[in-house]
Amino acid sequence: QDILVVAHGQANDPFWSVVKNGVDAAAKDTGANVEFRSPETFDMVQMSQMIDAAVNQEPDGLVVSIPDADALGPSIERAVAAGIPVISMNSGSDVSKKLGALLHVGQDEFTAGKAAGAKLAEMGGSNAICVNQEVGNVALDLRCEGFAAGFGGTVEVLPTSNDPAEVEAKIRAALDSNPDIDTVMGLGASTVGEPAVAAVEAVGRAGDVNVATFDMSASFLQSVVDGKAAFAIDQQQFLQGYLPVVFLALNAKYGLIPGGDVPSGPNLITADKAGQVIELSAQGIR
Amino acid sequence: MSDSASQSAVDERLKNESFGARLMKRPELGAIAGVILVTIFFLATADPAMFTLSGVVNFMTPAAQLGILAIGAALLMIGGEFDLSIGSMVAFAGLFFAAATVTMGLPLSIAIPATFVFAALMGSLNGFIVIRSGLPSFIVTLAFLFILRGLSLVGLKLATGGSTQLRGVREAVEDDWLAPFFSGDAFSGLFAWLAKNGLIETFKSGTPKVPGFPVEIIWFLIIAILATWVLLRTPVGNWIFAAGGDPNAATNSGVPVRKVKISLFMVTACCAALVAIITVMDAGSTDARRGFQKEFEAIIAAVIGGCLLTGGYGSAIGAFFGATIFGMVVIGLTYTSFDQDWFQVFLGGMLLIAVLFNNAIRKRVTGER
Amino acid sequence: MSDSASQSAVDERLKNESFGARLMKRPELGAIAGVILVTIFFLATADPAMFTLSGVVNFMTPAAQLGILAIGAALLMIGGEFDLSIGSMVAFAGLFFAAATVTMGLPLSIAIPATFVFAALMGSLNGFIVIRSGLPSFIVTLAFLFILRGLSLVGLKLATGGSTQLRGVREAVEDDWLAPFFSGDAFSGLFAWLAKNGLIETFKSGTPKVPGFPVEIIWFLIIAILATWVLLRTPVGNWIFAAGGDPNAATNSGVPVRKVKISLFMVTACCAALVAIITVMDAGSTDARRGFQKEFEAIIAAVIGGCLLTGGYGSAIGAFFGATIFGMVVIGLTYTSFDQDWFQVFLGGMLLIAVLFNNAIRKRVTGER
Amino acid sequence: MTEDTKFHHGDVPEHAPIVEMRDIEKHFGNIIALAGVSFDVKPGECHCLLGDNGAGKSTFIKTMSGVHKPTKGEIYFEGRPMSFDSPRDAMEAGIATVFQDLAMIPLMSVTRNFFMGREPTKGSGPLKRLDIEKMNATTMEEMRRLGINLRAPDQAVGTLSGGERQTVAIARAVHFGAKVLILDEPTSALGVRQTSNVLATIDKVRKQGVGVVFISHNVRHALAVGDRFTVLNRGKTLGTATRGEISPEELQDLMAGGQELAELEGSLGGTV
Amino acid sequence: MTEDTKFHHGDVPEHAPIVEMRDIEKHFGNIIALAGVSFDVKPGECHCLLGDNGAGKSTFIKTMSGVHKPTKGEIYFEGRPMSFDSPRDAMEAGIATVFQDLAMIPLMSVTRNFFMGREPTKGSGPLKRLDIEKMNATTMEEMRRLGINLRAPDQAVGTLSGGERQTVAIARAVHFGAKVLILDEPTSALGVRQTSNVLATIDKVRKQGVGVVFISHNVRHALAVGDRFTVLNRGKTLGTATRGEISPEELQDLMAGGQELAELEGSLGGTV
Numbered sequence A: 001q002d003i004l005v006v007a008h009g010q011a012n013d014p015f016w017s018v019v020k021n022g023v024d025a026a027a028k029d030t031g032a033n034v035e036f037r038s039p040e041t042f043d044m045v046q047m048s049q050m051i052d053a054a055v056n057q058e059p060d061g062l063v064v065s066i067p068d069a070d071a072l073g074p075s076i077e078r079a080v081a082a083g084i085p086v087i088s089m090n091s092g093s094d095v096s097k098k099l100g101a102l103l104h105v106g107q108d109e110f111t112a113g114k115a116a117g118a119k120l121a122e123m124g125g126s127n128a129i130c131v132n133q134e135v136g137n138v139a140l141d142l143r144c145e146g147f148a149a150g151f152g153g154t155v156e157v158l159p160t161s162n163d164p165a166e167v168e169a170k171i172r173a174a175l176d177s178n179p180d181i182d183t184v185m186g187l188g189a190s191t192v193g194e195p196a197v198a199a200v201e202a203v204g205r206a207g208d209v210n211v212a213t214f215d216m217s218a219s220f221l222q223s224v225v226d227g228k229a230a231f232a233i234d235q236q237q238f239l240q241g242y243l244p245v246v247f248l249a250l251n252a253k254y255g256l257i258p259g260g261d262v263p264s265g266p267n268l269i270t271a272d273k274a275g276q277v278i279e280l281s282a283q284g285i286r
Numbered sequence B, C: 001m002s003d004s005a006s007q008s009a010v011d012e013r014l015k016n017e018s019f020g021a022r023l024m025k026r027p028e029l030g031a032i033a034g035v036i037l038v039t040i041f042f043l044a045t046a047d048p049a050m051f052t053l054s055g056v057v058n059f060m061t062p063a064a065q066l067g068i069l070a071i072g073a074a075l076l077m078i079g080g081e082f083d084l085s086i087g088s089m090v091a092f093a094g095l096f097f098a099a100a101t102v103t104m105g106l107p108l109s110i111a112i113p114a115t116f117v118f119a120a121l122m123g124s125l126n127g128f129i130v131i132r133s134g135l136p137s138f139i140v141t142l143a144f145l146f147i148l149r150g151l152s153l154v155g156l157k158l159a160t161g162g163s164t165q166l167r168g169v170r171e172a173v174e175d176d177w178l179a180p181f182f183s184g185d186a187f188s189g190l191f192a193w194l195a196k197n198g199l200i201e202t203f204k205s206g207t208p209k210v211p212g213f214p215v216e217i218i219w220f221l222i223i224a225i226l227a228t229w230v231l232l233r234t235p236v237g238n239w240i241f242a243a244g245g246d247p248n249a250a251t252n253s254g255v256p257v258r259k260v261k262i263s264l265f266m267v268t269a270c271c272a273a274l275v276a277i278i279t280v281m282d283a284g285s286t287d288a289r290r291g292f293q294k295e296f297e298a299i300i301a302a303v304i305g306g307c308l309l310t311g312g313y314g315s316a317i318g319a320f321f322g323a324t325i326f327g328m329v330v331i332g333l334t335y336t337s338f339d340q341d342w343f344q345v346f347l348g349g350m351l352l353i354a355v356l357f358n359n360a361i362r363k364r365v366t367g368e369r
Numbered sequence D, E: 001m002t003e004d005t006k007f008h009h010g011d012v013p014e015h016a017p018i019v020e021m022r023d024i025e026k027h028f029g030n031i032i033a034l035a036g037v038s039f040d041v042k043p044g045e046c047h048c049l050l051g052d053n054g055a056g057k058s059t060f061i062k063t064m065s066g067v068h069k070p071t072k073g074e075i076y077f078e079g080r081p082m083s084f085d086s087p088r089d090a091m092e093a094g095i096a097t098v099f100q101d102l103a104m105i106p107l108m109s110v111t112r113n114f115f116m117g118r119e120p121t122k123g124s125g126p127l128k129r130l131d132i133e134k135m136n137a138t139t140m141e142e143m144r145r146l147g148i149n150l151r152a153p154d155q156a157v158g159t160l161s162g163g164e165r166q167t168v169a170i171a172r173a174v175h176f177g178a179k180v181l182i183l184d185e186p187t188s189a190l191g192v193r194q195t196s197n198v199l200a201t202i203d204k205v206r207k208q209g210v211g212v213v214f215i216s217h218n219v220r221h222a223l224a225v226g227d228r229f230t231v232l233n234r235g236k237t238l239g240t241a242t243r244g245e246i247s248p249e250e251l252q253d254l255m256a257g258g259q260e261l262a263e264l265e266g267s268l269g270g271t272v
């Protein structure tokens, strides 16, 4: 069986590398021939072309993420029209059915952000910065929007780059110039979360400022264990890679398919759970 | 003074030159060896679907989108300047166009010319600052890279009320008579007929695998031919080479270097606007990351195609082949079974091998050393 | 032949030149006006915290990391070549270093030299291909941009068993005698003493706000001075300018252009390795995205600092100021109360104004036209 | 060309000057290249501009052909005050120049360099295009006329020999020269035969009423074609002399900056 | 320099040649620039290489100084077969060259160009550094000796006048010339005074036992300093003559490629 996965995140993105690890694990477990593909940057135009390329190979199943239904819709509909079973994952839960996908595995970025926002508000936050390392990446922008919706208080988006030194300096600058900030929300664990923890320590406000982040890295989880950070949001994205492949493999073999969408998260990893997760995170499974 | 008129007919100071050597000497054909090598590579390693009609159309589509930018970038590079803002210009022109059609509900016959005029204005602003200040265009257009990208973000949020994605373009323009020139597939009637008669592949369902010829490929061809014509067969082409080769010498010889350079900036920006219009109409939406790093890829394609970064040398056809190589490699790897983790290693390796091969072939054939 | 020896003392063909004019003529001081303008701008608009000791250290840290790369890039640009692979080299050298210390458990006294040797080898490979093939370095190092970035990912997954982050470096090297040279803060004793005596700011707890001088700033200064010395005061510096100014003329005058260029590629790669070592030890971990787009920022900083993209002109001190301007603007905007959606617009605008101002001042002062 | 060409004709034609330059000064930053030079050229005359190395000859003719803007001083073209904004303006007014650095693009072909900025076209409307055959033929022909047989008109100028390259620049200026022809050391890299052709060409265009400005370090070449001689020294004029008013020895003395040459004269046996 | 220098000395010193080139051919792609040229230069002689534009003189001396590798043919240096991989090798063997295009970097200062590739240093160990004062002083001095008074040694070469720039290249080669000095049209852009200085300098270094290869289009200059004369035409030698064996008229005829000059001779009145 040939199953193709086309995702919008890159293989070297910490989050997506875990998805890919899930894909690889499923390939091993099912014996299917699975390829993971993604554009080099967040590029919807190129991604739709990659889906077209996948459809041309007439695989037995296609897994896609759908961060932009308008841009990817026609390509996905073409796949469905060509008779290829499609499962969507990660983003696109709202449009998945409409475009003809069998089901959706994952959780909406917006929902996850909202849950995190609510939790941080509950922890006493009222004034937050949402640190976005890739402004314009709709999937990430949605996280901040969801966070703002759930948080309720003042939320300022802080645009940064992928460079930890720059992220740390900017967070320090933000904290220095606005002493009211009491919450830092990062959109990536190693790119933003870890430098955020360091920045809060450097300005001497460890304990006063809650730090949380999307996704996980072993180092950030260690900070959670040590009490320097509040929590990490786990979408269990390993499942987003693993399950669709398994479903499609079973579908191709026996015609079996679950009846509804599978929510893979959100799952807030706080200090009590972080300890167990570190090892798995260091292996790229969580 | 009529000495040795006969000598010019057959000159003993010339060796015979093979046809291949004469071909390879032309910068516009230099990249052809690379295309052949890449094709052979994928013939050997990729799924055969890649070289079916639908596969070719599939990899030529991104190649064409990149190629339109690359030809603009190549002309500008030959003229001795860079434009790093074209990627951001794709995003901003896309926003401008989408806002015009969706938010303001303008028909394409107004929205499209307005987008081009706007892009040309931005391009001439770039050019004007470069010429006036004497600063390197690298740094001036870099500033516009940031400014336009930032304005796209701000503009999108304004137009949508907070989101960084503007949707609904397809619905807004669907019925416009100009739409078929900038989106979708050309000759779809022909392709449907071919499919019905079994002349081209179809899916199991009977629909043709290729519903038509994507318009961007047609634009790409037209622009490549036009640019080549301008470069090789018009006075302006001569001025472009001269302006890039040595602006001082060109000015001293009476070439209007400033006008040429500003026009080139405008052309490049219009190429970006064209790509923006095509992709926005194709995708039906636009977002703040559109065109990200495309300036870079366009320059890569132009350089693969034989343009010199220092200006004064290169060709539009070269950029055409350069974009084709780049598009083939990027999409082609999707058809192979290499692990995605190795994607960038392969991409880099393929590019390097393609240009090295190219170079080696040219040196061998033309006897240069 | 002893005619007019007196003339050379006072030449009637020279006007008097002000001290300022003589200073501004030097490429290494060209960017200073930009630094001053940017400083004034932020003094007026930013939170005063920016120009406290801790604020300055805060924005100088990323500026220093960028600056180390920028100086390498500037030397190479003066020598007439580019290295687009330095960003990826930061990632790959970081992986190499982290794997050496964590996975293989080597002491720093072996791991650090090994990293440098490795980087130098990669650099010389780049240089060798460029020199041998005669291809533009832009395209060759571009290939290595992809290859090294891809290999970092593959290597990380191998070293960690699946994750893209390799951690535990801090624990592994904490007690090594070499660690203080490459991580943390220098002069922390001095700063503690100053804090005790109330000479620098402290937190309420009494610990100094700035525990010391980050080592990268010291490296940055050392490298800037060293590079300036080499460029202006050694034969090799002369060769670098010559190799970039006109490689043919330089070769014909007896400059070993090939050796110079290959060495420059090695130096640039070693600068990247140094940044990799410092950042990996600071962060305690490395991941596949380290150094992303740093090649680009390094070139920007060098160009702001007055290097010509065409080679043969520029300075290390200029790159120093260029990196400082870039760092100040990027970090400084966070200290202001502008809407952060406008960040990129301001970034671009500030860069443009800084270089335009710079240029205008220089022209005015030196009377050039 | 006919065998009986006479270079040594007596009288300067009495006309109003085509170009007149008054008290031109030019400074580069703190360097004073020209400190007040006046000069004019009349139709049908060859006015030689002579002087030591670094005297300012090239700088001066560059202000005349629109490359530099003078720091001070006035330029009159056909009696009207004029300020050329670019060499193109000067060219359109009818001034063609061979610069000392030739103003050629090394990577471009001989033909493209020859017609750079003034390309002939054929066809019309969207089909208007370069007349490549004509361009190639003209180039080969004009080069041959000056004594150079090119191998092919599409050879890159950068690969030509020094003299071949210089000949391209001269042929180009002569071909397009309308009212004034400025030649900055045109024969410096030329062979014996090519030099004689260039001198003969100067004579020919002068006869057609073109004003020629001729810069040279070779007294013999200057005397062979010059009607008037202006000598520059360290950015200033030493004065203008008419043919016949001045002996070759005096002229050579002036060109070397006055008394200084005398010391060396003996050792050269009059060979320079 | 003494006043009683005699250029016209009779005999060529009888030594083994320093450099001997046999049957050199050089092709560029399909262009044949040299079709078998033999040539040698002995210590203490000035061997003139003459010929029409495009004859191949520059290409030939470039193979001698390590810039080009010959397509065919052998080079012997002091009797041993030798193949220079780069101009630096040739330089280290003692060959200094003034190229026709001068090999200068326009953006760099006069001093830095002068010492490019052979910079003097002072201090030692990590403090080893350029001896800037000495470099500046030497440059000014050597330039003055050839008749150019520079304003300042840190002026960029790109802003020098044509003759000033050429003088830098000559001064540099003379300063570093050890065994063979190759001069490709060194006096083409020079003024009267500078030319006489350069010719005198050639004479001086020849007396010191250096072998000089001198390319020129000026018969008078060649006859003033040359001991032997080799004429190239269209990539081949027309033969070598010793001083005294050949009259100036014959030489001029040969340089122009034989019979062709005769047609023009009359019109020039012997002025070339």
Ligand SMILES: Nc1ncnc2c1ncn2[C@@H]1O[C@H](COP(=O)(O)OP(=O)(O)OP(=O)(O)O)[C@@H](O)[C@H]1O
Pocket: D028, D031, D032, D033, D051, D052, D053, D054, D055, D056, D057, D058, D059, D060, D100, E159, E160, E161, E162, E163, E164, E189, E191
């Ligand atoms: N752009 C410039 N910047 C600074 N100095 C300059 C510039 N151009 C010319 N000069 C100086 O002005 C003086 C005159 O130069 P110019 O080229 O006019 O001399 P010239 O008479 O043509 O000499 P030659 O006979 O050697 O060609 C020279 O000393 C030169 O160094």
Ligand SMILES: Nc1ncnc2c1ncn2[C@@H]1O[C@H](COP(=O)(O)OP(=O)(O)OP(=O)(O)O)[C@@H](O)[C@H]1O
Pocket: D159, D160, D161, D162, D163, D164, D189, D191, E028, E031, E032, E033, E051, E052, E053, E054, E055, E056, E057, E058, E059, E060, E100
């Ligand atoms: N790199 C090259 N590629 C192609 N042709 C070349 C190249 N270099 C020289 N030639 C050709 O070889 C011939 C000889 O050139 P060369 O420069 O040696 O002439 P020359 O004798 O020095 O002439 P001049 O007196 O004009 O300087 C010329 O016709 C030239 O066009």
Ligand SMILES: [Mg+2]
Pocket: D057, D058, D059, D100, D184, E161, E162, E163
């Ligand atoms: Mg001059």
Ligand SMILES: [Mg+2]
Pocket: D161, D162, D163, E057, E058, E059, E100, E184
């Ligand atoms: Mg020559």
